[in-house]
Amino acid sequence: MVLLRAAACAVLIVLTITVQVGLFAHLSIAGVVPDLVLLLVVGAALARGPSYGAGLGLVAGLAIDLAPPADGVAGRWALALAVAGFLAGLVRGEARQSVVATVATVAVTSFAASSLYALSGLVLREPGVTISRALEVMPIAVGYDVALTPLVVPLAVVAFRRLDPAPVRW
Amino acid sequence: MRPDPWLSGRERSDTRRARTTLVLAVLTAVTVMTLDAGTGDRSPVEPVRAAVGEVFGPVQSAASKVTDPVVDAVDALGDLGGLRADNERLEVEVARLRAELATGQVARNRLAQYDALAGVTEGSGFELVAARVVAMGPAQAFTRTATIDAGSGDGVEPDMTVVEAGGLVGRVLRTDRHTATVLLVVDAESFVGGRLGRSMELGFLQGSGDLGDDGLLAMDLVDPTVVPAAGDTVVTWGSRGGAPYVSGVPVGQVVDVQSSAGDQSVTTSIAPFADMSSLDLVGVVVGAGPGSRSELSRVPPGGGS
Numbered sequence A: 001m002v003l004l005r006a007a008a009c010a011v012l013i014v015l016t017i018t019v020q021v022g023l024f025a026h027l028s029i030a031g032v033v034p035d036l037v038l039l040l041v042v043g044a045a046l047a048r049g050p051s052y053g054a055g056l057g058l059v060a061g062l063a064i065d066l067a068p069p070a071d072g073v074a075g076r077w078a079l080a081l082a083v084a085g086f087l088a089g090l091v092r093g094e095a096r097q098s099v100v101a102t103v104a105t106v107a108v109t110s111f112a113a114s115s116l117y118a119l120s121g122l123v124l125r126e127p128g129v130t131i132s133r134a135l136e137v138m139p140i141a142v143g144y145d146v147a148l149t150p151l152v153v154p155l156a157v158v159a160f161r162r163l164d165p166a167p168v169r170w
Numbered sequence B: 001m002r003p004d005p006w007l008s009g010r011e012r013s014d015t016r017r018a019r020t021t022l023v024l025a026v027l028t029a030v031t032v033m034t035l036d037a038g039t040g041d042r043s044p045v046e047p048v049r050a051a052v053g054e055v056f057g058p059v060q061s062a063a064s065k066v067t068d069p070v071v072d073a074v075d076a077l078g079d080l081g082g083l084r085a086d087n088e089r090l091e092v093e094v095a096r097l098r099a100e101l102a103t104g105q106v107a108r109n110r111l112a113q114y115d116a117l118a119g120v121t122e123g124s125g126f127e128l129v130a131a132r133v134v135a136m137g138p139a140q141a142f143t144r145t146a147t148i149d150a151g152s153g154d155g156v157e158p159d160m161t162v163v164e165a166g167g168l169v170g171r172v173l174r175t176d177r178h179t180a181t182v183l184l185v186v187d188a189e190s191f192v193g194g195r196l197g198r199s200m201e202l203g204f205l206q207g208s209g210d211l212g213d214d215g216l217l218a219m220d221l222v223d224p225t226v227v228p229a230a231g232d233t234v235v236t237w238g239s240r241g242g243a244p245y246v247s248g249v250p251v252g253q254v255v256d257v258q259s260s261a262g263d264q265s266v267t268t269s270i271a272p273f274a275d276m277s278s279l280d281l282v283g284v285v286v287g288a289g290p291g292s293r294s295e296l297s298r299v300p301p302g303g304g305s
Helices: A002-021 A023-027 A036-048 A050-066 A076-090 A099-123 A131-162 B009-036 B046-083 B088-120
Strands: B127-136 B145-148 B161-163 B168-175 B180-184 B191-196 B202-207 B217-221 B233-236 B250-260 B265-272 B281-287
Touching: A002 A023, A002 A036, A002 A050, A002 B046, A002 B127, A023 B046, A036 A050, A036 A076, A036 A099, A036 A131, A050 A076, A050 B009, A050 B046, A076 A099, A076 B009, A099 A131, B046 B127, B046 B168, B168 B250, B191 B217, B191 B250, B217 B250
Parallel strands: none
Antiparallel strands: B127 B145, B127 B281, B145 B180, B161 B168, B161 B281, B168 B180, B191 B202, B191 B233, B202 B217, B217 B265, B233 B250, B250 B265
């Protein structure tokens, strides 16, 4: 059963990344696409808590870092999404109370994740990463993530609650 | 401490455990970065990357086959939007015809693309493998890369030149069996040797890393006294053995020249011929024709966009 759950989780991650870099490449705004994987991680954290959120964020982030067409130093999305998953899990009690709270959680974690990703790029002196470019990209990224929250996060919450071996009643 | 009314007992203990998980996750991510940074091709992460690519490559190709008709259909709907002012009968009629046309149009466009692609390398003896772009790196990743659905199984290898009907697209970074990752010329990490069409002067083109659709290339001329003319065409200079770039592929056009009197330097901006925002059909040069290096001065076919 543990293996089955892990496999289901892996399939979810692979599909989400594929849609993000494939289909959404056609729907980009100034090259920015919505971070569907972040929404998946936030949904998982809301369903299962900060520990699960951080763990799933690490795994999903590593997958983005290593899957084509990603290039550059691996581990940067892993760091960003692990922290995002942890943060979303911490506030899940409040975030579950209303749609506005969920959207706010996505906005904050999306901002935190893209800032961390840009910062790690600056620290590692990755080509192409500049503060002005990050400031240009981040508002669009956060806005796009928020816009897709009602479509993706509830689905992710339901999916990860089903994958929970010992569901909590709430 | 007053217990949080929203959290169950299990969730409170989870919060304590979560700090440990977070620390472990951050340490793991930082370790991966440390292992991967600065080691280039000898990075211990590279085999893992290859393995992950083997899994994602076929999935991305398959997904693209599913979503392409959807994307084409949405494009067709977008075209219909302009006809709102017409009366309802016409609109229905157009919709019906448009639906009939949509598939045929796409097929004709594709055929035209193949024709144009063949034209880029016609007479140059380059051997091409055709491929489709199935994924693009997002702007928030600060890189300009793409996945194409041809890999080592089709004869594609790292450091091969990738072209489009318009001109140079980039070079292959790494391959797996069914797909390859391409570094676009507009990426900040991309350097291409280029030659000006009119003066035959040599220079280096660097991607600006601009994330929008209007990415330009900056050209540094070997001879700093040369001032290129706007509208002049740049073709690839070519490398020994045709890797990473074969010679004579049109790259772009000079759109702006700014000379600074102070240090006598000239900054030349090049607009690439290939439209990086709507890449679809590309070709990978798998075999450079005989004498491609001796043909440095040859005027490229199809030097305009």
